[in-house]
Amino acid sequence: MKPYFAAYEARMPARVPAHSPRQAMLWQVLAGATIGLAVWYLHWRWTASLNPEAMVFSVAVAAAETLGLIGTLLFFYDIWREGDTPQAAPPETRAQAGLAGDGAIGVDLYLTTYDEEVEVVEPSIRAALALRVPPGTHLAIHLCDDGDRPEMAALAACHGIGYFRREGNRGYKAGNLRNALFRSGGDFVAICDADTRVLPSFLENTLGYFRDPKVAWVQTPHWFYDIPEGTSWESWLRRRLGPVGRRIAPALAPALRRVTGIQRLGTDPFRSDAMLFFDVIQRRRNRHGASFCCGAGSIHRREAVFSGALQHQAGAATGLRNRARPPLPARLGRMLKIAAMPWLRHARGPRPAPYQRAAAFLRGAEMQPFRYHVSEDILTSIHLHADKAAGWTSVYHPQVECRMLSPWSIDAWTTQRLKYAGGTFDIMLRENPVFRRGMDWRKKLHYAATFWSYLGTLWAPVLLLAPAVALAFGVAPVRAYTTDFFLHLLPMLVLNELAMLAACKGYNIHHGRSMAIASLPLQLKAVWAVVRGKRPRFPPTPKTPVISPSLRRVMPNVVLLALMGASLLWALLRHAQNDPDYGASMLVVNSFWLAWNMSALAQVVLAALWRPETADPQEPAPLQPALPT
Structure with a gap:
């Protein structure tokens, strides 16, 4: 049996226009x-x-x-x-991306999963494999399975991609990402959820922003391609009133549209379309480099992620000891910096001993590149935006580069809303x-x-x-x-x-x-x-x-x-x-x-x-653009 979203797979987003000067x-x-x-x-x-x-x-x-x-x-x-960041071509050398060393620019793409079915995850893997990789870039795709399931290991092996599992679920998604970060070494890390179908242009259109060495991450919009289209008044009248409805629908349906202002019944019942938030709020925050990370559909500079974690780790360590004591020793600081540097992964031969010692120390210290929090994305954004010494900034890329699944049940909707609200209030308080x-x-x-x-x-x-x-x-x-x-x-x-x-x-x-x-x-x-x-x-x-x-x-x-x-x-x-x-x-x-x-x-x-309407053979598909043009 085909999954419900198979009927929507052909939907593709339209280009998102900028606000004109007159508007x-x-x-x-x-x-x-x-x-x-x-x-x-x-x-x-x-x-x-x-x-x-x-x-x-x-x-x-x-x-x-x-x-x-x-x-x-x-x-x-x-x-x-609005204040869109000018788009640039992807860097072709490490120096153009603000990276040291020689060789290709490494990009790790993480597909995070916990309990999603194979039918949800496999299309995301296929989409990742179809990415166009810019010249001078090496892409590694990893399935990060926090559920430790044999079917996911088999799925990764079938498609020839990496597979990461771990014991326990400490930190949940943030812990899953931490596990993947310590088992891979790309200079940049793209984060996708189990249902994230990246478009082929994702890397081509996002890597160019990293020519600025201070860009810590790039966030792209969340576009839900499975939002229900609803049913027309004509179809609704035919179904509810039978033969009578078929006779009166041509005259009554236009009147109902005018009186109610509702063009179709059951369209986006959970009001999931997020483009108002992304194309209006996130896009305009970009003028001050203040658009925060929203998890899926983002790509991060590994150095920045580890830099923020190191700063937090050092602050936590000194706070636990005594505020009057001096900061961490310079030797330990150098070890931590070495552990964060991605280019050592590209060096020929075995890893240097200092890297191994530092990595072992960090594992024992439970370092959190992405904070263990229900809203790990925005909390990590806050830490990097507040790092005045490093001067990290973010970029919001306004065009849709990923397709995702929306909540299709009241359970999914309430789970999502509680998570957003609880995470935001917790950050606000603490x-x-x-x-x-x-x-x-x-x-x-x-x-x-x-x-x-x-x-x-x-x-x-x-x-x-x-x-x-x-x-x-x-x-x-x-x-x-x-x-x-x-x-x-x-x-x-x-x-x-x-x-x-x-x-x-x-x-x-x-x-x-x-x-x-x-x-x-x-x-x-x-x-x-x-x-x-x-x-x-x-x-x-x-x-x-x-x-x-x-x-x-x-x-x-x-x-x-x-x-x-x-x-x-x-x-x-x-x-x-x-x-x-x-x-x-x-x-x-x-x-x-x-x-x-x-x-x-x-x-x-x-x-x-709400429950989905079955297809009406007499009703044509609605002719609506995916996004405003």
């Missing part, structure tokens, strides 16, 4: 106007609109709005303008880069934008529940819903919407907003776990879906939807009874606000109930 100017003008109106609104909010009859509630909502504005300012800074010495303030602001967006989990529930509280208890967060209220609020909201449309290059901005609200219960769960001192877990995101519609994973959303719906019914009843606390303006404003929040919360509930 960039429009976005920046609208963003500036939005900020001005937001400051004006908040000034009015704090000085003229607080409700004295419900002061605690009113202040709580105003405070949440203020904190939200800070997040908007950080986000606008984050995406203010290794926050904003307070780290050595990092440039511009990079700190970019990291601050990421952390602030997650911190929104603490005050977003206030805005989420505010309309339900208002409708349930007949209290308003503002003094009155007067013309003055609308004159201050509506221009800011309209300008903000126009600014986001201009900034985001045609990507759907509502999907991200709705899923941010829908995932609030999961993020609160992650916050509570981290605050209690519980370190985030390392579960891999399931790659093969088990489609079984269930609300078990999203019960908090279901409960919230029920409570919100009850508050609306109660408010309608009180309004019908002419209760003075439930005037028309109060009811309309809060009902609209409530409906928006409920529609966002319902997204993940619908995703939990």
Whole structure:
């Protein structure tokens, strides 16, 4: 039986365009106007609109709005303008790549796997074998199996690639990478997950950035090629209504598209398309060399990876002893540096004795080239970005060079969201880069934008529940819903919407907003776990879906939807009874606000109930580009 993703194998990404100067100017003008109106609104909010009859509630909502504005300012800074790094041809000699010695430039490509099936891993191996290798470069492909499975060893042998296994799973993916790094010697290391299908141009289009010897890694976008296309209204009506549906579909389907704004049902149910994050946020952070590593689809300079690990190891060692003691002896430092130098692997003959001694020392010290953390990619990025002495920088390559599989079940989606949130909160609490010495303030602001967006989990529930509280208890967060209220609020909201449309290059901005609200219960769960001192877990995101519609994973959303719906019914009843606390303006404003929040919360509930539609022979395939052009 063919795997589900076999039907999507022919999908290929389109080229991702840059922001034109005219688009960039429009976005920046609208963003500036939005900020001005937001400051004006908040000034009015704090000085003229607080409700004295419900002061605690009113202040709580105003405070949440203020904190939200800070997040908007950080986000606008984050995406203010693009700054792509000029692309160069791949280096043909080691000197052109900032490497010592003679011979070919060595590249190791790691395919990391733990419990994925052969049907998931084998296409990734075939894609890696089809890479075009630039002149002067030697490529070695390794299957890094953290599950120690005979079928994976046989798969690697069948395709003639390297196979690495290890005892135990300490450090999970980061530990798996560490094991591979100590068993290979390429100058550069490309990291791929089990489902990462690299495009043939991957090395040709990324190695050129390493002509700058200070470039530590290059990150490419994550493009999910298996995102469900959904089904048309015509097909849905035919299936649900039978002969009646076939008769009315031609007339009713266009009307449903216009009224709902939904072109196809079931398209990207988990809102997995990540190109808004990669092509807007990551791409624009590149102007300050601040785009962080996202794991798969990245390629790293081995020297930089070991340099960051050595610095952390030395800091940990001196911290464990005594801060007043001198740093590690120079002789030991030289041994560690030798162990990190990749070019010794290319020397003829056996390895020098110092290399062997240093490697043995490092193995015993449990050195972590990639930190043992659920978010090892961003944490390693922070350490390298903060290494002022080395001056490491990163490059974001804007064009898609890898195809990947998206979450196709509610279990996979929740696992992924919990991992992202837990890892980010853990770093924020224990290794926050904003307070780290050595990092440039511009990079700190970019990291601050990421952390602030997650911190929104603490005050977003206030805005989420505010309309339900208002409708349930007949209290308003503002003094009155007067013309003055609308004159201050509506221009800011309209300008903000126009600014986001201009900034985001045609990507759907509502999907991200709705899923941010829908995932609030999961993020609160992650916050509570981290605050209690519980370190985030390392579960891999399931790659093969088990489609079984269930609300078990999203019960908090279901409960919230029920409570919100009850508050609306109660408010309608009180309004019908002419209760003075439930005037028309109060009811309309809060009902609209409530409906928006409920529609966002319902997204993940619908995703939990989603199951793939079977093919409809009467329905043509949708003619949609993979990415905006």
